[in-house]
Structures are given as structure tokens and as C-alpha cells.
Amino acid sequence: KQVWAELEKIVKPEAVLATNTSSLSITAMAEELEHPERVVGFHFFNPVAVLPLLEIVRGERTDDATLATAFAVGKQLRKSSVLVSDAPAFVVNRLLTRFLGTVFAAVDQGTPLDVANSALDPLGLPMRPLALLQLVGPAVAYHVGGTLHAAFPDRFSVSENLKRIADSGQPIVVDDRGNEDVAKLLVVGDEPLTAEQVRQNALDALAQEIRLMLDEGVVAEAQDIDLCMILGAGWPFHLGGVTPYLDRTGTSERVTGRRFLPRGVASLRG
Structure with a gap:
């Protein structure tokens, strides 16, 4: 100002x-x-x-x-x-923070770093969550998370483990030793999740947040979110966009009660 x-x-x-x-x-x-x-x-x-x-x-x-x-x-x-x-974190950072927040929440619960980090591999994303976190910077990620927590405290939490990593200056993903050093910083629970549970939680969170963003008018239509996630977050182009993927897998209807796109649009199943 x-x-x-x-x-x-x-x-x-x-x-x-x-x-x-x-x-x-x-x-x-x-x-x-x-x-x-x-x-x-x-x-x-x-x-x-x-x-x-x-x-x-x-x-x-x-x-x-x-x-x-x-x-x-x-x-x-x-x-x-x-x-x-002008909504908190706009489009890509809001969705990525929610998406990756579920992965880090799994770590907070006690899920091993390697399990949480590889859980999204079947989606074909360009980077694993912890590598992306290192690229963005833990301090920046923690700050954005705090902004979203202040706006939407029921859906965005602030991980004290992420703060510990940011304060330590430790690289998150460099080699196996780097992960071991980071693991020593963490204070975790005793309710680890499987990779499948981590992945489904992340997709469910995406579906819920996209529906809320569309209802709020953050963008004009679902295709705007697809474009943002493909061009700004590296969502795999071959999946046709995040909203068609969530529709095809049934996640949209299960989480939000309806599809993002009309049946047959960008759908391999019709």
C-alpha cells in the first residue's frame, strides 16, 4: 500500500x-x-x-x-x-493448497512421507507433492495456507509441521537422506493412511472446492478452472481437465451431488 x-x-x-x-x-x-x-x-x-x-x-x-x-x-x-x-488465492493456488493440504494432513496424521509423496502418482502429475512444495518454497506455501485458513477455516488448516520445515530451511526432496532429515522435524499422529486413501481424500477435496468456487463466481465456468489447472498447475492434458476427470470417476456426484459438466461433455464414457 x-x-x-x-x-x-x-x-x-x-x-x-x-x-x-x-x-x-x-x-x-x-x-x-x-x-x-x-x-x-x-x-x-x-x-x-x-x-x-x-x-x-x-x-x-x-x-x-x-x-x-x-x-x-x-x-x-x-x-x-x-x-x-478477487477471491482468496484466486484459482490455482486455492485449489493446489486444498489439494496438497490433504496430502500434508495425511503426513500430520502419521502417514510416512514416502507413502504420502507417491500417493498421487497414478494421476500422472508433473511433480510429486513434496517436490512441488520445495519449488514453491515452504515459507510461501505456509503463508498462502494461512491466508486461506483465515478465509475458510473449516476447509483449510495450518500445518505446524509445515511451519517447522519452513523455519528449519531443510530441503524437502533432494535425496533419501533429505527426507530422513525432514522426517525428524515432524510431530505426527498415529493414524496413517494408505496411498489410496490419501489420493481419494485429495480428489474429494478438489471436487468440493471447485463446486464452491463455481458457486461463488470465482470464474465464469468449469472450463476456466480446467484451463487454469492444465496451464498453471500441470494437470495432465490427457485427462481432459480436472472437472471432466472428477465427473468420469464419479467423484463429483459423490462429493457434491452433481456433475460439473453435462453428461457426454469431455467424457470417455458418454
Whole structure:
């Protein structure tokens, strides 16, 4: 807020103020400016040179000219831009935090690191959960988790084990020895899960969160979430998108009571 307040006094009236924040509110960041309508979320994904997604976040007072400028710049950068509302952690980080949060919750319960880390392998994701956590950074993951816990405490928990890892500076996945060192930091329960249970819990959490996001209007339709997860999180393209996958496996109807897409759309079973 301080930086933008200082910038606002010296930049041209038509200048756009854009932020790459992964979880903070665009509306809150702009609320004390004289011209909050020029502020927009411009959220890239790591590594930026590889992942083509750009989440363009409209704050409550972001105007059409600012939004159009953001989309034009995104096109010049050869990014695939998706309009999202100013909801906590937007789309990809909200879903990944919920998805991976279930994996780390399994670790907290006492599931061995190697079991939790390999549980999602049948999905064909580009990285295992702990490798992704290391890439994002445990401190960043813990911060985003805290933002979502504050917004949705019933669904997002804050893992003290993740905080221990962040505070220690230990690499999570480097080699077997690295995992052993991390394991020594953890305080866990005595209710370990099987890999299948970890995987199903993660998919159930995805289905529930996607339904809530669609009901909240975070994006316009389920296909926007599919695009975000394929281009920003590496969801396997051959699965046709996360919502068709959840529909085909019956997870959508079991968890939310209905499908995300009409029967026969992006479905191998018709």
C-alpha cells in the first residue's frame, strides 16, 4: 500500500498498477489509493518461462480499461489469460493448497512421507507433492495456507509441521537422506493412511472446492478452472481437465451431488 501510494503521485494517470501476488486481496491492496480502478492482479506461475497461464484478477473497483490493458499485455506476452475474481488465492493456488493440504494432513496424521509423496502418482502429475512444495518454497506455501485458513477455516488448516520445515530451511526432496532429515522435524499422529486413501481424500477435496468456487463466481465456468489447472498447475492434458476427470470417476456426484459438466461433455464414457 505504501509503495503504490508513493507511485500514484508520480506515474501518468493512465498507468496501470499490477501485482503478481499469489493470495493477497487486490481490493484491499488498492483501497486507500485515489484511483483504485487502475489496480489489477497479474498473477504469473512458476517457472514463468514454462507455464503459460496468467490469472488476471479483477478487484472490486478495477475498471474496464485497466482490465482490457491487462489482457492486451498478456496476449503480447503470449500468455493464456483467464479472468478471475478477487477471491482468496484466486484459482490455482486455492485449489493446489486444498489439494496438497490433504496430502500434508495425511503426513500430520502419521502417514510416512514416502507413502504420502507417491500417493498421487497414478494421476500422472508433473511433480510429486513434496517436490512441488520445495519449488514453491515452504515459507510461501505456509503463508498462502494461512491466508486461506483465515478465509475458510473449516476447509483449510495450518500445518505446524509445515511451519517447522519452513523455519528449519531443510530441503524437502533432494535425496533419501533429505527426507530422513525432514522426517525428524515432524510431530505426527498415529493414524496413517494408505496411498489410496490419501489420493481419494485429495480428489474429494478438489471436487468440493471447485463446486464452491463455481458457486461463488470465482470464474465464469468449469472450463476456466480446467484451463487454469492444465496451464498453471500441470494437470495432465490427457485427462481432459480436472472437472471432466472428477465427473468420469464419479467423484463429483459423490462429493457434491452433481456433475460439473453435462453428461457426454469431455467424457470417455458418454
